[in-house]
Amino acid sequence: MEIIRYAELKPALWRNGGGVTRELARFPQASGQGAAAGDAWDWRVSIAEVSRAGAFSRFAGMERVLTVVDGELLVLTVDGAEHPLEKYRPYRFSGDAEAAGALPTGDIRDLNVITRTGAFKGYTSIIELSKKRAHPVFDGQFGILLQGQASAGDPGEAPQALERYDAVVGSDTRTPEILGRGFLAVVSIDPV
Incomplete structure (x- = not known):
């Protein structure tokens, strides 16, 4: 991750x-x-x-x-x-x-x-994080912590704490997940 x-x-x-x-x-x-x-x-x-x-x-x-x-x-x-x-x-x-x-x-x-x-199209979505349901970050995406407390980890690995504006780089092979309370920007960059 x-x-x-x-x-x-x-x-x-x-x-x-x-x-x-x-x-x-x-x-x-x-x-x-x-x-x-x-x-x-x-x-x-x-x-x-x-x-x-x-x-x-x-x-x-x-x-x-x-x-x-x-x-x-x-x-x-x-x-x-x-x-x-x-x-x-x-x-x-x-x-x-x-x-x-x-x-x-x-x-x-x-x-x-x-x-x-x-060549590319960019999208930004703002989501509210949950402590009960992790948010996956896929290939071509970035999960950026905007506010609150959260951690990120690959399935089966120990999570790492995120600070404000830290960005988790998405992946489809070992999709990282973000869990916590606060708000997350999910940026997607799609090829046209």
Whole structure:
């Protein structure tokens, strides 16, 4: 089982300098280049810290799913239309669009799933965890603990504790399961 530990991820400035992001995963992985690799990937999953209003970076030829995961509200303006984004409500928009965010209730963190149009499609679902019924994470998925206490493990192995924003990488061979109390983002990346 693979767990991406959020606390070990290095923050990188947005391309436009307006915020900070921590990349959980990308495909293909550009070895040794980190965020400096630009758009040399077909999909990326990251968590951004937004502490001031302003423009969002453009991602030409990409589609984005943005979900506020900490804080109350992000007012996202996409190509001139205003969209109030509440916590745990995913919103899909074109990476080609002109987008800017306002923070009427203070700082936020958001989960970003960005996929190359025509190659992959990204989805984000928010689920409430249960202590009685484990949630499996399949191949092509990431289970990201947003809030609460949880552990993850492969069937028959001792579970490992998860911290906030840790990501469990899915697998179909030994499907990891997440058990606990709180909220989980399930990110799915599907080939088109």
